[in-house]
Amino acid sequence: MSPRQQTYYRGIRMAPYDLVREGLIAILVVLVLVCGLAAWLSSPDEPPLTVQHVATSDPVTFLQTALGELNGTDSISTYGPPYNSGSGSVQSLGPISLQRLAGVRIPIDPARDDVLGPLGMVAAIDPRAGTALATFTAAGASQQAAWETAFGAALGKARMQGQAVVLPNGAYGPVAPMLTALLNLGRAGLLEPAVDHSDRIYSTDNTRSLLFLQASALPALASQDHLVGTQWGMMNETGNYPGQAWLWLYTFWYQVPAYASSPNADVLVMATMGVLTLILLVLPWIPGLNQLPRLLGVYRLIWRDYYREQALSATVPQRPETPAGGQP
Amino acid sequence: MNLTSSLRNRLERKVALEDLLPDELPSYVHAYVYLFGIATIASLFLLILSGIWLAMAGPTWWHVSNLGHYVNSVHFWCVQAFFFFMVLHLWTSFFQGAWRDGRGATWTVGVLCFLVGLGTAFTGYISQQNFDAQWIAVQGKDALNAIGVGAFFNVLNFGQMYGFHIVVLPVAVSALVGLHLLLVRTHGVVRPYPANDREGDQ
Numbered sequence: 001m002s003p004r005q006q007t008y009y010r011g012i013r014m015a016p017y018d019l020v021r022e023g024l025i026a027i028l029v030v031l032v033l034v035c036g037l038a039a040w041l042s043s044p045d046e047p048p049l050t051v052q053h054v055a056t057s058d059p060v061t062f063l064q065t066a067l068g069e070l071n072g073t074d075s076i077s078t079y080g081p082p083y084n085s086g087s088g089s090v091q092s093l094g095p096i097s098l099q100r101l102a103g104v105r106i107p108i109d110p111a112r113d114d115v116l117g118p119l120g121m122v123a124a125i126d127p128r129a130g131t132a133l134a135t136f137t138a139a140g141a142s143q144q145a146a147w148e149t150a151f152g153a154a155l156g157k158a159r160m161q162g163q164a165v166v167l168p169n170g171a172y173g174p175v176a177p178m179l180t181a182l183l184n185l186g187r188a189g190l191l192e193p194a195v196d197h198s199d200r201i202y203s204t205d206n207t208r209s210l211l212f213l214q215a216s217a218l219p220a221l222a223s224q225d226h227l228v229g230t231q232w233g234m235m236n237e238t239g240n241y242p243g244q245a246w247l248w249l250y251t252f253w254y255q256v257p258a259y260a261s262s263p264n265a266d267v268l269v270m271a272t273m274g275v276l277t278l279i280l281l282v283l284p285w286i287p288g289l290n291q292l293p294r295l296l297g298v299y300r301l302i303w304r305d306y307y308r309e310q311a312l313s314a315t316v317p318q319r320p321e322t323p324a325g326g327q328p
Numbered sequence: 329m330n331l332t333s334s335l336r337n338r339l340e341r342k343v344a345l346e347d348l349l350p351d352e353l354p355s356y357v358h359a360y361v362y363l364f365g366i367a368t369i370a371s372l373f374l375l376i377l378s379g380i381w382l383a384m385a386g387p388t389w390w391h392v393s394n395l396g397h398y399v400n401s402v403h404f405w406c407v408q409a410f411f412f413f414m415v416l417h418l419w420t421s422f423f424q425g426a427w428r429d430g431r432g433a434t435w436t437v438g439v440l441c442f443l444v445g446l447g448t449a450f451t452g453y454i455s456q457q458n459f460d461a462q463w464i465a466v467q468g469k470d471a472l473n474a475i476g477v478g479a480f481f482n483v484l485n486f487g488q489m490y491g492f493h494i495v496v497l498p499v500a501v502s503a504l505v506g507l508h509l510l511l512v513r514t515h516g517v518v519r520p521y522p523a524n525d526r527e528g529d530q
Binding site for chain 1: 344346347349350351352353354355356357358359361363366367369370371373374390391397398400401402403404405406408409411415420422423424425427428429431432435436439440443446449450453456457458459460461462463464465466467468470471473474475476477478479480482484485486487488490516519520521523
């Protein structure tokens with residue numbers, strides 16, 4: 001032991017210790033524990049939700065999502081940074097919006113990326129879809145809006161006939177064949193690669209297809225599994241598994257009405273957690289808080305054997321102890 | 329000024345080998361609460377080993393192989409064990425006032441280990457390529473976008489998250505845990521609060 005530590009521990013009985021042996025035993029014990037738990041309880045692996053699944057099992061939801069992206073009424077079209085210059089989901093703390101300051105760094109235009117772009121690819125192999133797309137893009141904005149509005153109203157009265165979506169007659173123009181072609185692309189399992197494709201041959205960025213799924217299909221499934229924010233979902237996971245229990249405090253704030261009902265809920269929660277984290281980091285230097293353990297007295301339980309030993313040897317003259325609550 | 333010799337002199341002054349690998353410690357270190365720290369490190373060690381196995385086989389292997397699923401399950405329970413022991417270690421260190429007598433930096437680095445560990449687990453959940461990964465990504469994006477982080481750290485981008493999860497953050501956690509251990513060993517564990525303080529409270 002170095003002279004510095006000898007000085008620090010003066011008056012305290014030292015005992016033999018084998019750190020390396022302790023470490024090896026700890027690894028062995030934890031290994032047995034995790035291997036046993038893995039064999040007994042396994043781990044969650046719910047299959048991912050695919051656009052193909054949505055297009056096949058709930059084509060009306062698929063068409064509503066696609067129409068929302070085409071006419072710009074979905075949440076991402078007006079989201080704001082980092083996707084575009086909208087303001088629908090921009091949050092701020094007082095006058096400061098870090099979201100705006102960070103800027104548009106992942107440009108996304110759902111109509112172009114998820115609908116018109118993939119249909120442009122389909123046009124190469126499906127002349128009917130190509131003609132509809134050409135008619136749509138050649139029309140003026142008001143005509144496009146009229147077709148979209150008529151198609152949206154008809155979707156509310158849609159009925160299924162086998163795998164076909166049957167709509168009442170209406171003035172949809174090219175929107176119906178366009179979105180039918182997109183639905184067929186989705187059913188074939190080709191919409192994700194069409195929207196996530198990049199200039200490189202390998203694509204590892206799923207931003208666009210995930211944003212398409214989050215429009216309605218993902219939240220509906222997540223709600224069934226108690227995974228949404230108001231259900232403490234941020235710390236839960238599918239199945240009967242512990243989830244990210246360590247996020248309990250972060251998740252807690254979303255259950256507080258004052259936070260949950262605010263249009264700036266996320267930034268308020270992040271700011272609150274930021275302040276609490278900062279306090280935890282600099283706790284040793286905060287007067288009062290750094291004396292809390294001494295006042296709580298749990299240390300008496302932790303060191304009870306040491307205090308008992310000290311009491312027994314109280315008759316033996318000893319060097320005075322280090323002052324209580326010494327400065328860090 | 330010779331940087332090499334000044335570094336050597338500084339290390340000789342600050343780091344004594346007999347403190348790094350002591351064969352005797354204060355008798356109170358035999359209390360069970362001192363095991364939580366070493367259990368956390370053991371969990372991290374096994375977490376990294378199982379993670380290396382999963383990384384070598386590729387991100388889709390464990391979805392299609394029984395052995396892969398078991399290795400993933402070991403990795404999963406290592407994460408749970410890591411946080412379980414780390415939180416116990418954090419609480420018991422708090423109740424001991426473990427930052428006393430010049431150990432403030434040890435506490436702060438320990439808290440940083442916890443925070444970076446949170447990020448590592450979060451990116452791991454996102455990298456799973458299953459329903460949990462999809463949902464956690466779309467749910468988490470809004471909070472990160474709201475504070476401007478999402479523009480640079482895109483949780484919907486699997487490639488970026490996987491890189492963070494298997495390289496950037498594990499290296500950061502390992503370095504921080506190494507620094508934390510070095511600080512613990514060079515300063516030694518904190519002394520108990522004085523016994524007379526205990527009597528005075530009664």
